[in-house]
Every structure is written in C-alpha cells, then in structure tokens.
Amino acid sequence: SQQGEEDPQALSIQEGENATMNCSYKTSINNLQWYRQNSGRGLVHLILIRSNEREKHSGRLRVTLDTSKKSSSLLITASRAADTASYFCATDGNRGSTLGRLYFGRGTQLTVWP
Amino acid sequence: EPEVTQTPSHQVTQMGQEVILRCVPISNHLYFYWYRQILGQKVEFLVSFYNNEISEKSEIFDDQFSVERPDGSNFTLKIRSTKLEDSAMYFCASSDVFPDRTYFGPGTRLTVT
Numbered sequence: 001s002q003q004g005e006e007d008p009q010a011l012s013i014q015e016g017e018n019a020t021m022n023c024s025y026k027t028s029i030n031n032l033q034w035y036r037q038n039s040g041r042g043l044v045h046l047i048l049i050r051s052n053e054r055e056k057h058s059g060r061l062r063v064t065l066d067t068s069k070k071s072s073s074l075l076i077t078a079s080r081a082a083d084t085a086s087y088f089c090a091t092d093g094n095r096g097s098t099l100g101r102l103y104f105g106r107g108t109q110l111t112v113w114p
Numbered sequence: 115e116p117e118v119t120q121t122p123s124h125q126v127t128q129m130g131q132e133v134i135l136r137c138v139p140i141s142n143h144l145y146f147y148w149y150r151q152i153l154g155q156k157v158e159f160l161v162s163f164y165n166n167e168i169s170e171k172s173e174i175f176d177d178q179f180s181v182e183r184p185d186g187s188n189f190t191l192k193i194r195s196t197k198l199e200d201s202a203m204y205f206c207a208s209s210d211v212f213p214d215r216t217y218f219g220p221g222t223r224l225t226v227t
Contacts, residue, residue, distance in 0.1 A: 042220035104157040
C-alpha cells in the first residue's frame, strides 16, 4: 500500500502550545499534501511539499519532508482552539504519470483546549 | 480562492434507488476526481477523470458507479442501485493541468436507509 499513515492518532494540547503530527508512507512520491478536516466537513488544503523540498512554511504551519525516511511532519505553532480538527497527509505515489490520485492516511485528531 | 462546489450537501435515499451527486470543479482544471469517506474511516479514492474519460478507478468503483461530465462545468457521480454500505461522505476534487495541489469540495453526505 502507498498510503500515508499519521502518527499520533490523537493529540491533545493546550492553546499556545505547538502541535506536531507525523506521516509515513511506503513508496516514492512526487509530492505530499496536508489537509485539515473539521468534524463532518470537507477537506481543506493546507500545504503541498514537493519531493525535492525539505521544508516549507505557511503562516503558523511548518512542513518537513524526509524522502530517505519516507516521512513528513506538520508543525502547528502557537495553536488555537480553532485548530481543533483532523489532519491528514496525502501522497501521490509517484506513478510516473499525471493521474493525480491521492492516497490518504487515517489522520491525526488534534484537540486544542482553551 | 477558487472553490469546488458540490450539491446536494446531504442526500437521503432508500436502498436500491439511484442517486446522482453533482460537482462543479474549478473552471480551468482538467483532472477530476471522486473520493469517499465512510464515517470514521480514511478518505478513499474512487475514480479519476481526464479528457472526457476515466483514467483510473479503484476496486470500490464497480459497475454500480458511473461518472459523467455532461457539459463544460459539471461533473457527476451516479450510483445506480444504492446499498447501505454506500452511506458515506462523497468528495469531488479537481486539479490543474499537471496534477498538483488538489482542491476538494465540501462533500455530499449520502445516507442510504
């Protein structure tokens, strides 16, 4: 399976703390994307990192990618209660084509307490 | 920011009935997808569509499923005879000329009773 798997499954922190979520995958990739999903809602794209990139920032988000370990991490700094959601990584599986199919992990449920 | 839209937001249907889920992908995108998420489970790929034909489908996408792009803007998923296990959130998605960032719609929650 090419699917990403997030770790931990659940994370509970206080507002202001940093949250780190990890993702591992099994095959080579072109890129890896992180998504957020509020309970019962749609998938919101957070950030995309390409296989030739090691780190990327977007606001309070920092994503790293280690292709040698087939892993990525998502760091949310200075978390807020509104960050409470499930976070998923999705890989494209580097199929050598432009098909764009994504493989999702099971997600990390982040709870930020006020 | 551009958006993928989906209708309806919630569909309730009886087992054995046909349903059509509708999506309007982002206007300049060329790759279209359907995914589903059964409650509490991971998001699963169903099908990708490019150049007016299916480019890939998963084992979930059996003969009961079909997709269509009836005009220049809509993209539909039809389930011919729904089963209880088809109850899920269905997400439409689209991506650019070269699949890159994938934009997801808000989803249609399908409940089969």
